[in-house]
Amino acid sequence: MPSIIVASGNGASALPAGIRILARGGSALDAVEACAKIIEADPSDTSVGRGGKPNVLGVVELDASIMDGTTHRTGAVAALAGFLHPISVARAVMDRTPHVFLVGEGASRFAREIGATRTQNLTPSTRKLWVERLRKAGETPSSVRRRAKLLPVVRKTVKEERGTVNFLAVDRHGDVASAVTTSGWAYKYPGRVGDSPIIGAGNYSDSRYGAAACTGYGELAIRSVTAKTAVDRLASGMPIDVAARAAIEDANALEDAAFNIVVLSADGAHASATNRQGRRYVWMTATMSEPATALRAWVPQARRGSRSSRATVRAGSLR
Ligand code: GLY
Numbered sequence: 001m002p003s004i005i006v007a008s009g010n011g012a013s014a015l016p017a018g019i020r021i022l023a024r025g026g027s028a029l030d031a032v033e034a035c036a037k038i039i040e041a042d043p044s045d046t047s048v049g050r051g052g053k054p055n056v057l058g059v060v061e062l063d064a065s066i067m068d069g070t071t072h073r074t075g076a077v078a079a080l081a082g083f084l085h086p087i088s089v090a091r092a093v094m095d096r097t098p099h100v101f102l103v104g105e106g107a108s109r110f111a112r113e114i115g116a117t118r119t120q121n122l123t124p125s126t127r128k129l130w131v132e133r134l135r136k137a138g139e140t141p142s143s144v145r146r147r148a149k150l151l152p153v154v155r156k157t158v159k160e161e162r163g164t165v166n167f168l169a170v171d172r173h174g175d176v177a178s179a180v181t182t183s184g185w186a187y188k189y190p191g192r193v194g195d196s197p198i199i200g201a202g203n204y205s206d207s208r209y210g211a212a213a214c215t216g217y218g219e220l221a222i223r224s225v226t227a228k229t230a231v232d233r234l235a236s237g238m239p240i241d242v243a244a245r246a247a248i249e250d251a252n253a254l255e256d257a258a259f260n261i262v263v264l265s266a267d268g269a270h271a272s273a274t275n276r277q278g279r280r281y282v283w284m285t286a287t288m289s290e291p292a293t294a295l296r297a298w299v300p301q302a303r304r305g306s307r308s309s310r311a312t313v314r315a316g317s318l319r
Contacts, residue, residue: 005031005169006262006270006283008215010045014038015284015291018169023286028169029068029091032179035167036064036087040181043123047163050084050121052183055190056154058130058141060121062086063184063197065101066094069176069205074100076197077107079190084119087181090197092116101197121183133157133187150189157187160258164196166203166213168264176266178203178211178227185218194218200228209234210265212247216274217257224250230263240265241297244273248299251275256301272296 003022005015014035021031040049040062047053054060064086065076075094078101080086089111093102102110112118122130134144137156144153164182171177180196180203195202195218203213204227212230214221221227226247233243244263251259252275260274262281272281274296284291 001170001172001174002268003170003172003286004264004268004270004283005035005167006264007035007167007281008165008260008262009280009282009293010047010163011035011039011165011167012282012291012293013042014167015282018167019284019286019288022169022171025172028171028175028177029066031169031171032167032177033066033087033091036165036179036181037085039165040085040087045163045165046126046129047183048165048181049086049183050119051123051126052121053126053161053186054122054130054183055188055192056150056157057145057190058122058127059190060126060183061190062121062181063193064090064179064181065197065199065203066090066179067177067199067203067205068094069178069207069211072206074199076101076199078103078193078197080107080111082108082118082121083111084117087179089114089116100199103193104191130187154187154189158185161186162194162217162258164215166215166262168205168211168213168262170264170266170268174207174266176205176207176211176264178205178213180213195221195226198222200225202227204228204231206231206235207266210240210263212261212263214247214259214261216259217251217255220251220254220257220259223254226250226261230261234263234265240269241271244271245297245299248273248275252299252301260296273299275299275301
């Protein structure tokens with residue numbers, strides 16, 4: 001079985017490390033975790049881990065999940081603050097607890113209990129961006145912290161900024177795994193959780209068929225259970241590129257918001273689709289010296305309320 005890792009475009013720099021794990025016979029699960037950790041520690045990615053954009057109160061709340069496609073064991077954390085590697089805390093939830101998902105203070109408590117590395121994820125540059133966004137909303141760090149009602153502020157601070165990184169892998173034993181990690185929607189309401197830690201929405205793996213993972217407006221992936229639906233479509237025999245495009249059609253039928261998917265089949269084929277033109281994804285196999293990049297298939301949003309938009313809803317519900 002040829003080993004491969006597929007990722008959202010911002011995962012490219014991590015792929016060589018993941019491929020080294022697979023090339024020496026390591027597991028897909030270890031490879032996707034190792035890749036996710038590299039991006040989490042990179043402060044230049046403002047959508048993930050350290051350097052990720054904070055919530056409206058200036059706290060970087062991180063979401064992450066990981067899934068083993070052979071055993072269907074999963075682990076996830078959400079709204080975790082103050083730790084460098086949410087993906088490894090998610091892995092520990094999977095490996096060391098009888099649970100699959102810990103959130104907020106419970107997730108922090110567990111991270112402390114297992115000795116997870118602590119860090120201040122708000123960097124000087126992301127603090128500056130946060131202060132500037134507050135200024136545009138007529139607020140300051142101290143004024144927003146005093147507010148009894150945050151929703152009116154959040155309506156002004158959130159824009160289309162919901163980066164995430166995801167990794168899907170098949171190892172030489174044919175095991176499939178997926179991992180997703182993110183700081184979520186920039187300047188969000190505290191406690192907002194997106195699709196990334198929700199198994200079936202933000203990612204899903206089944207070693208019999210493949211894996212899928214989403215980036216973009218996580219609320220849409222939750223509403224359509226997008227990653228599981230994509231893997232179900234592979235299981236039904238749908239060609240992988242059609243399954244990727246169908247996921248975007250489902251999202252487009254709900255709202256006009258940026259949305260992307262990567263899909264990997266158990267035999268190593270891959271595809272990706274998006275509703276924003278020019279977006280890329282990346283992959284690497286054990287025989288490649290560097291990651292390859294390709295444009296995601298573009299599935300544009302139909303005009304809201306148009307006949308084709310309504311037809312998409314109907315067609316999507318049949319797939
Ligand atoms: N897809 C990442 C998020 O919505 O949080």
